[in-house]
Amino acid sequence: MIYILLFFISFSITYFIKNYMIKKSFVASVNERSSHTVPTPHGGGIALAITWFIGLFYLYFSNQIDLNLFYALLFGAVISVVSFFDDIYELSPKLRLIVQAIVAIGGLYFLGGFETLTFGIFDIQNPIFTNIFAFFMIIWFINLYNFLDGINGYAGSEAVFLSFAGFILFSGNHFLVLLVAVLGFLYWNWNKAKIFMGDVGSTLLGYNVAIFTIYYSNQESANFWIWIILFSVYWFDATLTLIRRKLNKEKLSQAHKKHAYQRLTQSGWSHYKVTNYSIGLNLVLFIIVYFIPNIFVAFMIALIILVLSMKFVDNKKRFE
Template identity: 80%
Template sequence: MIYIILLIISFFLTYVIKNYMIKKSLVATVNERSSHTIPIPHGGGIAISITWFIGLFYLFFINQIEQNLFFALLCGSVISIISFFDDIYELSPKLRLIIQAFVAVLGLYFLGGFETLTFGIFDISSLILTNIFAFFMIIWFVNLYNFLDGINGYAGSEALFLALAGFVLFGGNHFLVLAVATIGFLYWNWNKAKIFMGDVGSTLLGYNIAIFTIYYANQESTNFWVWIILFGVYWFDATLTLIRRKLNKEKLSQAHKKHAYQRLTQAGWSHYKVTNYSIGLNLILFLIVYFVSNIFVAFVLSMILLILSMKFVDKKKKFE
């Protein structure tokens, strides 16, 4: 019953926010980075965030979530709040980064740090090295999720996929809370979007995925690679694009439209088709994780899939 209630909250909150943003003319400006041609209201992530934290508190009060995971995820509220103000006032990148760094440290503190990074044939167990790695991973996940929130249904469908995949593989009602919080928003964002998620939603989702990755890796070290595979469509595109732009000697802070999903839309694909393409890739990644028992073989297979998919995108629209 609680999940139906949360779904209704997310659905109607998104509707109310959409109408309010339109009334106040708070719409996303069309610029050189935009994949849309008309201004559309943003801030739909507020509904995701509010629903998510209501659900989290409910699980905490009925003892259906571990305390360390609850408090680590709760730190994401700071990310949401600062991103909310960024959506409205465009805060300085330096301030955003400082806040993200603070939240990353806080999240790691509540999780008890990142214990072991395994590579199969050897492990890194030095808490200094693993936590430095985890610190930068959290910040990167927060920002890359924001980078890839650009077309209808793309960021929301990724969150829904990860929530459902997480529930199937690990259990945990927090995944169901994330799923219903996202579905309520997706109704208004899918295909012909009536509202965007905005930074307030995308940065929180990136933070959540980073926390899930560390939390479950602390339970079983190979789970780190499970989440890396499941999140592959996003981190692979964002990381490869960043490296390519660096090799091109581009100014990395400059707006661009070179991510795979952006190049597919430039090649003539509709937002709906690009989003469905990413869903298809995600489903294959899930099947790899689910049926391949050796996680490192699964990782190699997932990398082959992602490399081939990127070559496909390059054929459609060359990276320049």
């Protein structure tokens, strides 16, 4: 019952925000980085965030969530609030990075740090190295999720997939809370979007994925690679695109439309088709994780599929 209620909270707040933003003319303008062609209201992530934190407190008061995980996830409110103001006032990149660093440190503190980075044949347990790695991973996940929030349903469907996969593999009612919080927003963002998520939603989702990765890795070190595989559609695209742009000697802070999902839309695919393509790819990755017991074999197979998928995108629209 609580999850149905949370869904309708997210659904209703998104609807209210959509109408309010239209009335006040707070719409996302079309620019050189945009994948949309019609000015559309943004800020739907506010509904997602509010519902998510309401659900978190419900889990806390009903003793359904580990306290370390609760406080780490709750600290994500900082990134949501700052991103809300960034959506409105366009804060400086330096200020955003400082806040992201603070949030990364806070999240790691509440989780007790990142204990072990395993590579199968050897483990790295030096707390200095593992926590520095985790610190930059959290910041990267926050930003790459923001980078890849650019077409209808794309960021929301990724969060739904990760929530669903997380619940199947690890249980935990926090995944159900995130699932319904995103679904309430996604109704208004699917196919022909009536509202966009904005940074307030995308940065929070990126932070949550990073926290889940570290939390479950601390329970079992091999779980790190499970989350890396599940989230690989996003990090592979964002990381490879960043490397390619660096090799092209481009200014990395400059707006661009070179991510795989953007190039697919440029090739003539609709937002709906690109989002469905990513959902299909995610389901393949989940099947790999679920049925292949050796996680490192699973990772190599997933990596091969990702490389082939990127070659497919390159054939549709060459990276220039």
